Amino acid sequence: MLFIDILVIILAAFSFLYGVKKSFKKRGILFLQVITCALGCYLLGDIYHLCYYISTNRLASGFYLGSLGWIGGMAFLLSSYYGAMDSLVDDGRKEYIKYRIISLAAPVLIVLMYGAVFLGNLTMGEKVNCLIMMITILPVSYFALKHIMLPDVDLGIVRVLRNYNCLILALCILENLYFVLYSFGLFYFFNLVNLSMHIVMAFAIVLACKGVKKWFI
Numbered sequence: 001m002l003f004i005d006i007l008v009i010i011l012a013a014f015s016f017l018y019g020v021k022k023s024f025k026k027r028g029i030l031f032l033q034v035i036t037c038a039l040g041c042y043l044l045g046d047i048y049h050l051c052y053y054i055s056t057n058r059l060a061s062g063f064y065l066g067s068l069g070w071i072g073g074m075a076f077l078l079s080s081y082y083g084a085m086d087s088l089v090d091d092g093r094k095e096y097i098k099y100r101i102i103s104l105a106a107p108v109l110i111v112l113m114y115g116a117v118f119l120g121n122l123t124m125g126e127k128v129n130c131l132i133m134m135i136t137i138l139p140v141s142y143f144a145l146k147h148i149m150l151p152d153v154d155l156g157i158v159r160v161l162r163n164y165n166c167l168i169l170a171l172c173i174l175e176n177l178y179f180v181l182y183s184f185g186l187f188y189f190f191n192l193v194n195l196s197m198h199i200v201m202a203f204a205i206v207l208a209c210k211g212v213k214k215w216f217i
Contacts (some may be wrong), residue, residue, distance in 0.1 A: 008050075011198035012201070016036065019039050034079055035075050035205060038074070038075075038076035042070060045067070048069060052066065063111050077140045099146055099149050111134075114179065116180045120183025136157055140168065145165075149165055175197060181193060
């Protein structure tokens with residue numbers, strides 16, 4: 001639906017521009033800058049999707065240029081977790097093993113959901129496209145769930161970002177649900193899921209900025 005696609009672009013643009021305003025300034029926080037880059041990738045993918053639909057009156061299929069936007073978005077989200085941020089909240093101590101194991105539930109759920117894609121009416125190219133994007137979602141869902149459950153550390157880094165991480169986990173699940181609905185041709189519902197994803201992203205960047213601000217209070 002063209003109306004929903006336009007709303008998606010508006011939400012994606014808001015999320016990206018809000019992130020730019022809050023993070024790309026003097027003494028900007030790298031964590032927020034990486035998240036903003038993720039939102040920029042999603043925006044580019046959405047613009048490609050809308051332009052393709054307007055010019056051809058059909059949805060792009062298979063592995064297309066717009067797919068790189070969503071893949072890049074998840075890659076940036078992964079880089080915001082992996083390395084400095086994760087090492088700050090999980091220093092490898094043995095008592096955190098239970099959190100690492102439980103966090104595997106998120107990628108397992110993503111894989112199980114993706115299994116439904118093969119039951120749908122997609123071409124092999126479309127299934128491979130969904131598979132590539134699903135693979136980028138797996139580690140992000142793992143880190144998001146782990147950062148929700150881990151005990152707090154100095155500066156309250158975990159506590160102030162829990163709501164943000166809940167939204168990132170929801171984004172991972174919604175994006176995978178989007179693929180499932182698309183595979184069964186449920187276009188009305190997958191458009192609503194796409195809209196929900198971008199509402200989640202808009203709230204996520206706002207909560208991330210507010211959370212990071214509390215590090216310095």
